[in-house]
Amino acid sequence: MHVSGLGINEELGKRLDRSRLPTRQDRNRALLGHTQKQMPKNPLTPKQVRRRHPKMAPEGAKQILMEAVNFARDRLVVTWLADGGFRIGELCGLHQADLHLREKAACGQCRSPHVHVVHRPANPNRAAAKTKAEWSIEDGVVRDGLIRRASPAMxxxxxxxxxxxxxxxxxxxxxxxxxxxxxxxQPWSTDAARGMLRRAGDRAELGRVKPHGFRHSFATAVLDASGGxxxxTREAGGWASASTVDEIYAHADVHDPDFARALQKVWGEEL
Known part of the structure; x- marks a missing residue:
């Protein structure tokens, strides 16, 4: 800091010239530490990642992870988790025959591009959908199961x-x-998919990224977009009932301006 004040390496001096409140460890290490009011802030301290809810994926995780992953397969995984709300077992358990990604598919059950999520307990990678909805294959075409719409990005x-x-x-x-x-x-396992996301999250400084966090984010986004x-939301994400969605996901966002305005009105502080 002294050297930067003499005009040498001024940019580094500016980056290091920050302050923070002292921790207990700082006070214990320093002479008369109990009198300290602030300490230099370490610019190498990992940045804080904001999440609307502890179980949700970090904000902007999809876009950030798309830059951090190494394979087209991994970009598919990130996109399908974020846009489709898939459970990791559902995604890793998909067969090519389950994907009807062209309009007016032969199954005749959904005009738009979609995916049939079906339960196959004998998959070689042991990945299986949680749902056990009835399904069938007729003339080589998968029918029924849970039908999920596919986004253009998917x-x-x-x-x-x-x-x-x-x-x-x-x-x-x-x-x-x-x-x-x-x-x-060979078929990719759910453990391998989780490991890929964990490593990509570490590289992108997002912290621990879990597949199910995308499902929580997806449900909340659909609830918001559909006006609650x-x-x-149940149909979009394949939940068993609307009451399940209500109990788990229908919560207020404390960061929402509408939430703040409602409280201000109750408190008599509405502008």
């Missing part, structure tokens, strides 16, 4: 993955596969 990342990375000789028919190592081309419609 479709884009799918075709990028299929074009650039998906092995042509994958006889198992599953969507997500291992990219390298002795099991290259529980039925729409």
């Amino acid at each position: 479709i884009h990342t799918y075709f990028e993955y299929m074009t650039c990375e998906y092995p042509r000789d994958a006889g198992h028919g599953m969507l997500l596969v291992q990219q390298h190592g002795p099991r290259q081309g 419609d529980l039925v729409v």
